[in-house]
Amino acid sequence: MKINLKQYGLTEHLEQLAAATPQLALARVTEQHREAYQVISASGVLPAEVVGKLRHELTVATDFPAVGDWVLVTISPDHQLALIQRVLPRQSVLERAAVGKTGAGQIIAANVDTIFICMSLNANFNVHRIERYLTMAWDSGAVPVVVLTKADLCADVSTKLDELATVTLGVDVVTCSAQTGTGIDALKAYVTGNQTVSFIGSSGVGKSTLINGLLGHDVLDTQAIRTDDDKGRHTTTSRELLRLPTGGVVIDTPGMRELQVQGGDLTKAFTDITTLADQCKFRNCTHQTEPGCAVQAAIAAGELDASRLASYHKLQLELSYSDMSARERENAKIQRFFGSKKEMKRTMDHVQRIRRR
Structure with missing residues (x-):
């Protein structure tokens, strides 16, 4: 029985992308178990795997297929396996x-x-x-x-x-x-x-x-x-x-006991704060101690909860670390707290001297 992929979210744009390589079949990833996949194509549901060439080209983990992705595949002659040749651009x-x-x-x-x-x-x-x-x-x-x-x-x-x-x-x-x-x-x-x-x-x-x-x-x-x-x-x-x-x-999706933000849009998630920020005296206002801060004024007037701003700052900091390597994140934290590694060493030496007294 031929499957109508429009019932699985297929759009005209995706059809046009697939038409450029007619030798490959269009499919959508419906399940993922580590490196094993399941896809649905016009000819039915099949287990799938990423071909070696594509696996070599995809150096970033997030570029590998995920549930919801539209992919181009070749189907084995016995219709028992789909080989994922390409991941189509994601709309979200x-x-x-x-x-x-x-x-x-x-x-x-x-x-x-x-x-x-x-x-x-x-x-x-x-x-x-x-x-x-x-x-x-x-x-x-x-x-x-x-x-x-x-x-x-x-x-x-x-x-x-x-x-x-x-x-x-x-x-x-x-x-x-x-x-x-x-x-x-x-x-x-x-x-x-x-x-x-x-x-x-x-x-x-x-x-x-x-x-x-x-x-x-x-x-x-x-x-x-x-x-x-x-x-x-x-x-x-x-x-x-x-x-x-x-x-x-x-x-x-599986439940998340721990949610670490990789990327985020604070402009929309904190539209109340970003709207107030447009009224701050300084364009680069951090909304902490600067004069003419509209955000701090709103908190003082009872129009904005201080915990809301605290959440904003916390996520802002987390996002600034998200694209860094472990070493880069560590260096950024040292810079934030101490100003430099040299200053951190001075501080630690000072603490050690106090402890010895």
């Missing part, structure tokens, strides 16, 4: 820093139209975590939507919404409950035609349950959140692309 890419100290990026999903940022309305609720997710989401090229789950377990939803209001400027917020079905229809409105959506968030916030709601039946495994500490269990362990019966596709 959701990326985070890899866990650890490598500083490398990690692709969460590619070619996504809408990113559902999920957070549950229990002990998992954290306004600053949403700030981090939004910074990453705006940078991806997709449109973020904040999804608050487990509304049936929260007695003060309106209070939580008020807390989020200052950090979700220009962003839709949807409140959901898997138990009552509230919010599922609102989510369906974002998945129309050949749109691609992705769910991200911490473990146990209910991403798989919501996706099952969109699918109309249970496809993904779900687990209840631990009642003793409200911590989630990892249910999804790999990324997977699924077609929805009402149209469009959804990418499920």
